Amino acid sequence: MFLTNIAASDYRDPWTASFSERLARLGEGSRHVAYFYPHPNMGTFRYRVLNMLEALATTGLDVGASWFSRDELCHREAIIARADVIVICHAKYSVDFAQLVARAHARGRRVLFDIDDLVFDSRYVHLILNHLGNATGDSDLDYWFADQGRYGALLRLCDGAILTNEYLAERVRDFCDLPTAIVPNFMNRAQLERSARILDNKRSAGFARDGRIHVGYFSGSATHRRDFAVMADAISGLMDADPRIILRIVGFLEIDERFTCFGDRVEVFPMQNILNLQRLIGQVEINVVPLQDNAFTNCKSELKVFEAAAVGTLSIASPTFTLRRAIRDGETGFISPAHHWQQTLALAIARLDSYPDMAMAAAAQALQRYVPEIQGPAVIRALFGELPDPAV
């Protein structure tokens, strides 16, 4: 484990502005975009709405941008009146959202749908349930087909879609043949500042370690049991052979009984806020991102990799569409096919001596791509088409 002296930090949700403040902000500038999300939260809302607003602010293009929730759809006329573009993010069809689209179209506004998961095409329902390990009884299928049908129905009403990667974009085009644009997930300023402190701390200490080797699995939700199973036998085999190895689990994961014999060599932390998550990631030597290989997982974003890279932690990841593009294998981390995890983990451990160089290269790669300043132009292009001249 890396010896960092970064303390846990307080965190406050950044979505405290009132409706009137946000409406006023929408009206500022020469171009206007209103994001709609069902309810603010620490997950997708942060990546796909708040971070987009941050990115727009970095472009210097005088864009009025703000977010609104489903509960504020009653104010849609006021919002549409001020917006050039409406982005509906990760929302399902409802009477209110259908009205939002209809009224926006009636006023000639462009409506885009933003989604970061393959949850809109009911042909994939069974695959997703199977991947998540969910039941497939009639009531389950009723729920999931309806759920995905509603996402798909709202998507079809829109004029285009913004996705996190090209693989997901292809699924959208296959589903409804809408124009697509790509804006990957990226970090916000608070995450970046926190990550920079952690990285500086590790670098100034010469990446000092306590002799143990922490392998971290940072699970975002309770749906990753089968993903973790991709490498469970490999990590348990290595833990058997090497007492230095500690498995750190953060978030929801039901690990199988083969790990009980390791006692306190399996550390379990509850879900963390985004700042403290960076601290826990920064302490581990190896961040593992195993994924099954199917249409659902190939749509997933690379955020687990770049968030680790930002704090100087190397990742080993499955070669899904985005993950294999986010890592230069052997230079900024490691890519591992499902049957190679044991060898890849062993290789990463054997190369701990060259860790600082690789970690700094990984951090540099992350900071060259997954930051608001870099993604701002991509957001502009996705919202308004061509990139406007900043001088205009």
Add this chain to the structure above:
Amino acid sequence: MRGSFSWWLTRPLRIAAGVWRRDPEYLTRLGQLNPSRLMPWRHTEASPTPEESARRLLRDSRSDPSVEGLFASSLPDLVPLVTYPEPGLASAGRLTVLTDSLDAGSHFGGEATAILFAVALARHQGLRLRWVTRRAPPEPASFGAVLAAHGLDYSDNIDFDYAPTDTGARELGVTDRELLLTTSWQTTWTALKSFDPSRIIYLVQDDERVFHPAGELQLRCREILCDTRPRFVVNTAALRNYLVAGGMTGVAANGVAFEPAFARTIYYRESKAPDRKLRLVFYVRPNHPRNLLLRGLEAMAGAIQSGFFPETEWDCYVVGKAITRIELPRGIVPKIADSLSWRDDTALIRQTDVGLSLSCTPHPGYTPLELAASGAVVVTNQHETRHCLDAYCANILCVAPSVDALVAALGRASQLAKNESTRLSNYLAARIDGDWEATFAPVLDVLAGY
């Protein structure tokens, strides 16, 4: 009496009889020899056969009396795959391999061959690879270990899935471009219930009919081998010819064969250290009755009693899981190699001078070929159509399975092992393939033509 040849010769039979009777006095006297571990097939006989299950269920008023209910209860492994449609991606088709398990035991024999063949087939047809197990969740690291052991680099990702036979088990997604590789008659039966038979390739590595007594299971196994719809890829021409001669019309119509390969990087003759004794090794899987544990012990005992393997020159080994202790004549207690890792197992093969490996199978089996490819002299038994293995290597002595014939062959083997020039020239002239790619190539070409 205890030291006499006849006592030693008949001792294994007494063990068998004692275990059969579950005679506590006998078992106690045997002490170190755990009969349930030595002959675990007795346990399998203790579990009800399909026929017994059906009879019990017919008497049980609580059970489902329908034919389907009886079938499901009596043949719990014969459960069709429950599938769901998975949208096909334009990028590539997929090869799905159906196996019972994938774990550390997969490093050996037919399971490793299935891995190597699946990789070759996926590559040849440009397919993604998915590995599905039915009895236990797969351990992907074992797959990687097999490839690493054979120096095979396969960096494409593989999807590992678990589709148990339990009622209510998880479903398996299938695309309309799925190609199925099955690895047993049961997995073939399972696949045939849910897939277009022309998309199924059954990798046959044994005469699986003999795994079951005459009855329900053997009947169904035969039906699969006589099904002319799927394709059959058979491990060794000897096995294919045997099945065809036995009337397996499916194999006759759609069967192609390959010969196994034994990589030169793994199987080669290691020079013997001057101070090391020669090694006589009996390779046996005690839980596989076809490996003739008792006959092999009889032959070893006879050969030692006859003075073919004096303790001053020879070390004796018995290699096989779940063997605890065996005593041979002249006070020789062989070294027991129980549950060797794949690495240790292959190291011992390379250091074997005389190997004894018996089997009631129409194909030569891997062990005799591994030993011969590693420079050992091998004694094995004839069985039905398998009379001579000279075509592979003249260091393989294939004789009748009688004790006398095996003892005599072991005597010849001990001399041949010490006759360096003949042993070496036989080794160098061996016709045992060393390259899986080459041995699979003709079969892959045939499959590509369908």
